[in-house]
Amino acid sequence: MYLSFRGYLQLNGFLLFFISFNNVFNFDLIDFTLILSIFLYSIKWNKSEWLVPLFLFAWGIFQDILLGMNLCYSGSIFLFFYVLSQITSINGLFEQQKIKFIVFVTALLILFIFKNLLIYINYQLNYLSVSELAAFLIVVLLYPPLNSIIVYNQKKNEKIR
Amino acid sequence: MSILIPIGLIIFSLIFYFGRFDNSNLLNEFRAKSINSVYSITSIVSSPISLIKNGLESIYEIQNIYEENQRFKEMQLIDSASFQEIVSMKLKIAQYESLLNASNDIEYDFRTSRIVGDFSNNFNATLIVNSGKEENIKEDMPVSGSNGIIGRISHVGESFSRVLLISNINSRIPVIISENGHHGVLIGQGRENPTIEFVEHIEKISIGDLVTTSGKGGIFPPFQLIGQVVGKKSNEIEISIFENIAALSHVKILNYKLKKED
Numbered sequence: 425m426y427l428s429f430r431g432y433l434q435l436n437g438f439l440l441f442f443i444s445f446n447n448v449f450n451f452d453l454i455d456f457t458l459i460l461s462i463f464l465y466s467i468k469w470n471k472s473e474w475l476v477p478l479f480l481f482a483w484g485i486f487q488d489i490l491l492g493m494n495l496c497y498s499g500s501i502f503l504f505f506y507v508l509s510q511i512t513s514i515n516g517l518f519e520q521q522k523i524k525f526i527v528f529v530t531a532l533l534i535l536f537i538f539k540n541l542l543i544y545i546n547y548q549l550n551y552l553s554v555s556e557l558a559a560f561l562i563v564v565l566l567y568p569p570l571n572s573i574i575v576y577n578q579k580k581n582e583k584i585r
Numbered sequence: 586m587s588i589l590i591p592i593g594l595i596i597f598s599l600i601f602y603f604g605r606f607d608n609s610n611l612l613n614e615f616r617a618k619s620i621n622s623v624y625s626i627t628s629i630v631s632s633p634i635s636l637i638k639n640g641l642e643s644i645y646e647i648q649n650i651y652e653e654n655q656r657f658k659e660m661q662l663i664d665s666a667s668f669q670e671i672v673s674m675k676l677k678i679a680q681y682e683s684l685l686n687a688s689n690d691i692e693y694d695f696r697t698s699r700i701v702g703d704f705s706n707n708f709n710a711t712l713i714v715n716s717g718k719e720e721n722i723k724e725d726m727p728v729s730g731s732n733g734i735i736g737r738i739s740h741v742g743e744s745f746s747r748v749l750l751i752s753n754i755n756s757r758i759p760v761i762i763s764e765n766g767h768h769g770v771l772i773g774q775g776r777e778n779p780t781i782e783f784v785e786h787i788e789k790i791s792i793g794d795l796v797t798t799s800g801k802g803g804i805f806p807p808f809q810l811i812g813q814v815v816g817k818k819s820n821e822i823e824i825s826i827f828e829n830i831a832a833l834s835h836v837k838i839l840n841y842k843l844k845k846e847d
Contacts, residue, residue, distance in 0.1 A: 440626070444634075447627045447631045448638055451706065473587055477591035492739075493709050496599075500594075504595060547754055555776070
């Protein structure tokens with residue numbers, strides 16, 4: 425997706441709005457960082473885009489300050505899914521929805537293992553729990569409908585152009 | 586080429602994360618100073634959703650008022666008995682202290698603050714309260730609810746502060762378990778029930794034993810209730826905290842100091 429100035433404004437507005445959800449809702453089973461990652465992965469970004477990663481990094485730091493997380497934690501998750509989206513577009517996997525879904529679930533699994541491993545190494549703590557697994561599954565379940573909406577909208581916009 | 590930018594940023598983030606640069610004084614100050622602006626921006630943006638959510642919650646609360654009223658009436662009877670017991674125990678303690686010539690060396694003062702941001706569901710469990718430097722709030726001040734200690738102030742902004750909760754993965758509090766005074770360290774697990782480690786004679790601890798702060802370390806005043814033992818393993822004890830943090834709307838920020846001798 426190529427972004428105009430208005431597009432950048434809309435993207436930043438959307439990121440701010442979505443990050444602000446953390447202020448209102450405090451659910452064990454819903455991880456807004458991962459849900460936002462679905463959007464970042466599903467959107468087909470322009471290959472020569474260089475401003476979006478900088479925005480994602482900055483909004484990541486903003487979210488970390490809000491939630492009290494270690495700085496760069498959210499930013500690296502956002503960027504991870506952004507890079508994944510770019511890589512799948514380069515390899516032509518982006519149009520094949522089943523493969524795209526498998527790549528997403530695998531990436532989520534890697535992230536899940538990495539996060540738990542990191543907590544275990546840093547704090548000698550087994551953070552794995554039922555609610556943690558359930559949050560992961562909810563993101564997987566939310567992927568197909570959200571992805572369909574984004575893909576439909578992007579195709580519609582391309583046709584209009 | 587443009588893909589190198591996000592990859593570079595990810596590598597930078599990982600180096601930053603693993604290098605633990607996050608704990609530097611400069612960044613801590615940056616965090617503290619940014620709480621105000623970050624929280625103000627997000628609260629403005631989320632205000633329409635907050636209004637809807639608060640409206641729905643109010644309807645639910647009105648529905649429960651009758652039941653709550655009945656429950657309070659029943660509790661009033663129990664509380665009056667407990668109150669008598671507490672008063673007589675306080676009198677007894679005062680008598681014993683005067684007999685032992687022990688001085689009551691701690692002076693308490695507290696400020697009530699409203700919780701404006703609740704992020705207690707993630708492993709870095711924190712709250713944001715609407716008191717800051719303007720109200721003389723300082724880092725490391727203990728924070729309690731009506732039933733016991735819930736954490737301490739970790740960052741102070743101009744008018745907002747962040748509370749690091751007991752369940753936070755970075756939380757470590759020296760505690761005493763049971764009447765026999767077994768010492769240990771309460772460690773946040775990133776979820777509801779924290780655990781106590783480094784306890785000698787763990788076999789002497791029983792389910793239901795009370796857990797209070799020990800006062801060691803100088804951050805928390807001694808004998809503040811935290812919770813009770815709900816589980817035991819070979820080298821750690823699981824506790825359930827008395828305070829239901831999700832149900833809290835206000836907290837007490839304790840300002841305690843040693844009483845100066847006259």
